Amino acid sequence: MPLAGRWFAENGLWSVAAAILAVLRIDHAKDSNGDRIEVKPEFSTGVVIHPEPFHCSFEVVNTTREAHIRAMMNSK
Numbered sequence: 001m002p003l004a005g006r007w008f009a010e011n012g013l014w015s016v017a018a019a020i021l022a023v024l025r026i027d028h029a030k031d032s033n034g035d036r037i038e039v040k041p042e043f044s045t046g047v048v049i050h051p052e053p054f055h056c057s058f059e060v061v062n063t064t065r066e067a068h069i070r071a072m073m074n075s076k
Ligand SMILES: *[C@@H]1O[C@H](CO)[C@@H](O)[C@H](O)[C@H]1NC(C)=O
Pocket: 062, 063, 064, 065
């Protein structure tokens, strides 16, 4: 079964969230001066409410785990 199919199965979201948190540090984005860009929480209005896009940065914290995830994503 292709990995994408497995990841999007019932419990797949938890696997993806766990894998992301194990590999990436998610932090504020930085502007051209290196100062962090504060996030102003904004949400859409309507029947389905979702957060509006915001800037952030992703930094790999463990290259070994990153390699594992990349290998998993490239395998069938
Ligand atoms: C990175 O991940 C590997 C595999 O899970 C682990 O053995 C290693 O200790 C981790 N390294 C760091 C610096 O956390």
